[in-house]
Amino acid sequence: MANWESWVSVFRFVIGFWVVVAILEGNIFVVADDISSVGRAENNAEVSQICNTDMSSFLPPPFTNLSGMTCTTLWNTFVMKYSQDKENVVNIILSAVYTTGWVGMGFSKDGNMVGSSAMVGWINKRGEARIRQYYLQGYESSKVIPDKGELPLTGIPSSVVLHGARIYLAFQLKFPTRLAQQPLILALGSAHPNAHFHLPIHEDKKVVKFDFSAGSAASASSSGSGSNIGQKKKNHGILGIIGWGLFLPIGAIIPRYFKHKDPLWYYLHIVIQFVGFIFGLATVVLGKQLYDDMGADQPTHRGIGIFVLFLSILQVLAFFLRPNKDAKIRMYWNWYHHWCGRVALFFAALNITIGINIGHAGNDWKIGYGFLLAVVLLSVIILEALKCMKRRSDSDTMPSSFQMNPIQ
Numbered sequence: 048m049a050n051w052e053s054w055v056s057v058f059r060f061v062i063g064f065w066v067v068v069a070i071l072e073g074n075i076f077v078v079a080d081d082i083s084s085v086g087r088a089e090n091n092a093e094v095s096q097i098c099n100t101d102m103s104s105f106l107p108p109p110f111t112n113l114s115g116m117t118c119t120t121l122w123n124t125f126v127m128k129y130s131q132d133k134e135n136v137v138n139i140i141l142s143a144v145y146t147t148g149w150v151g152m153g154f155s156k157d158g159n160m161v162g163s164s165a166m167v168g169w170i171n172k173r174g175e176a177r178i179r180q181y182y183l184q185g186y187e188s189s190k191v192i193p194d195k196g197e198l199p200l201t202g203i204p205s206s207v208v209l210h211g212a213r214i215y216l217a218f219q220l221k222f223p224t225r226l227a228q229q230p231l232i233l234a235l236g237s238a239h240p241n242a243h244f245h246l247p248i249h250e251d252k253k254v255v256k257f258d259f260s261a262g263s264a265a266s267a268s269s270s271g272s273g274s275n276i277g278q279k280k281k282n283h284g285i286l287g288i289i290g291w292g293l294f295l296p297i298g299a300i301i302p303r304y305f306k307h308k309d310p311l312w313y314y315l316h317i318v319i320q321f322v323g324f325i326f327g328l329a330t331v332v333l334g335k336q337l338y339d340d341m342g343a344d345q346p347t348h349r350g351i352g353i354f355v356l357f358l359s360i361l362q363v364l365a366f367f368l369r370p371n372k373d374a375k376i377r378m379y380w381n382w383y384h385h386w387c388g389r390v391a392l393f394f395a396a397l398n399i400t401i402g403i404n405i406g407h408a409g410n411d412w413k414i415g416y417g418f419l420l421a422v423v424l425l426s427v428i429i430l431e432a433l434k435c436m437k438r439r440s441d442s443d444t445m446p447s448s449f450q451m452n453p454i455q
Contacts, residue, residue: 094118097126097142097213105210109203110140110217122233122253124213127152131259135222136201145170145214148239149246152216153183153232154198158254161185163232164196167246168207168216171239178207178216179244183232186405193244199223226259250409253277280406283333287402288416290326291355291395294319296423299388304430317366324359327395331356345405351398358391396420 098118103111116138118128124144131137143150153165160183168178182195198220205218234252241247254277298319305312331352338349365384370377403412 094120094126098128102140102215105208106140106215106217107204107206109219110138110206116140121231121255121257125152125233127257129259131226135225137220137222137226137259139216139218139220141166141216142213143235144212145209146237148235148237148250150214150216151181151232151234151246151249153181153234155230155232155254158230158256160232160252164198165232165234166198166205166216166218167240168214169239170207170209170214176207176209177240177244178205178218179240181246188245188248191246193240193246228256228258228260230254230256279333279337283330283337284399284402284406284408284412286326286333287330287395287399288419290323290330291392292399292416292419292423294323294326295359295388295395296392298323299392300423300427300430304434320362324363327356327359348398348401348405351394351401355391355395355398358387358394361387362391 116128116130118126121127121141126142128140128142129137139152141150141152149167149169151165151167153160153163155163163183165181165183166178167181168176170176179193180196180198180200182192182197184190184192199222201219201221203219205216207217208215232252232254234249236247236249238247298316301312301316301319305315334349334352362384365380365387368380370380399416402408403416
């Protein structure tokens with residue numbers, strides 16, 4: 048009866064929690080809609096001001112006397128003015144808010160980074176303006192090659208200028224045919240290129256598909272295979288952190304430190320570990336899709352992920368192979384179950400770290416997962432210390448097995 052009441056209490060708590068969350072979300076969304084409307088209005092006014100800026104005072108010819116240029120927002124603070132004439136000559140002026148580091152625009156054949164060519168501009172530490180074409184041969188910094196690429200630059204010198212709070216990249220291209228639908232890669236980094244113009248890893252990037260023939264701001268969109276790949280990478284990381292970084296560690300903590308809550312600990316352990324396994328399986332499936340789409344050669348990350356999935360499957364099988372407590376093989380089953388779980392958790396944490404690094408996820412991901420890992424480890428340390436203290440207290444209060452009879 049007590050166990051049933053405990054389950055009812057847990058059920059009521061969960062239902063009540065989600066009701067409160069639903070009410071709060073409804074209020075938050077109403078406020079968010081109002082804020083986003085104001086934000087869009089302010090952003091449109093700012094973009095209009097940028098588009099109407101007279102660039103003849105700081106940009107060199109021929110970018111100062113181009114008439115009929117189209118101006119549109121591409122992403123965040125990235126604004127592009129462009130023109131395309133009958134001879135397929137395209138003039139581009141890209142601007143973005145700038146503090147330090149570099150800003151770039153890449154032209155991709157299929158929306159992927161590999162195989163693209165990009166124009167990158169920056170102001171170095173001495174205040175000198177620099178602009179270079181780069182060939183994006185791979186994801187590593189060493190494979191982003193300066194002064195290489197397939198962009199059909201004309202003889203007009205490219206230019207980069209810092210004006211106010213924005214940096215402006217101006218360059219001219221001449222294509223064999225009229226430019227229409229084109230995947231563009233927009234990226235920025237906070238670190239300056241080194242003396243040999245090697246480009247540091249980007250802090251953020253976005254792929255947009257832009258229609259140069261439409262001549263309107265509405266032609267810019269975030270669709271395209273590159274955007275899908277970027278979203279898949281984010282989903283892959285989120286699923287991995289939730290499944291292997293959150294649910295599975297919590298599921299492993301419960302049986303070690305809460306066995307006195309019998310049988311509640313057992314059911315919580317089973318449910319949480321099963322949910323973590325589903326998230327982990329989805330992580331591997333999405334990783335396989337990314338491998339097929341990108342062809343990224345990351346054997347270490349891929350191999351560890353498959354190994355952790357294999358150990359997770361063994362843990363699921365352990366539920367069906369669980370012998371009775373009095374069985375002679377129960378001790379060996381405990382060894383198999385405990386050590387498979389510990390090894391899986393260790394390599395899962397290692398692989399999440401590797402994935403964040405090779406995916407160039409940025410400091411937000413590193414700080415977020417670092418905080419989650421620190422909370423889990425600190426919880427384990429505290430719970431282990433409390434368990435040791437309780438064990439020591441129980442041993443001190445335990446009566447002696449041998450007592451001398453009092454002398455009559």
